[in-house]
Amino acid sequence: MTNNVASVTSVPQPIAPTIPAVVQPEPRNDNVDASRYRLTIEAAGNNRFIYKVLDRVTGEVIRQLPREEVEKLASDPTYRGGKIVDTTV
Template structure:
């Protein structure tokens, strides 16, 4: 089956650099609060890439402002395990608490 997904580099959005959203700016007479730990949904971008080594797809949620990968599925550890010759399905799961 041919790959129909175009490669896309995960780069920060240049239109967002250096800007603060209006909601994040403190109003007159109010103290500035710390930035929220979770980025606004409008700042996130979903990137789907095909892992050439395994042929599976990697889903990344990327912060458009910083270019930081917020979430990746499957995780890097799982992708590295798949490349090892001694990998067996289920080897990632811990059976003891």
């Protein structure tokens, strides 16, 4: 009887992709910094509000939304929305 088995050359195995190790972020202690600041919300009339982030230690306003410049525009009786830049020549 004849041998009907084909010969097979060795096939290299595919290289499995390496998965990078997960880098753990360093733990942060945000509570120390977060307790230093205070959020205040003030009514500005006409269903508008001013949001301020204050430093509890110094009393300084860290951030205000909307900015003071915008509030000045809103209180200016000559200001009309969309008229910040004069495009007429």
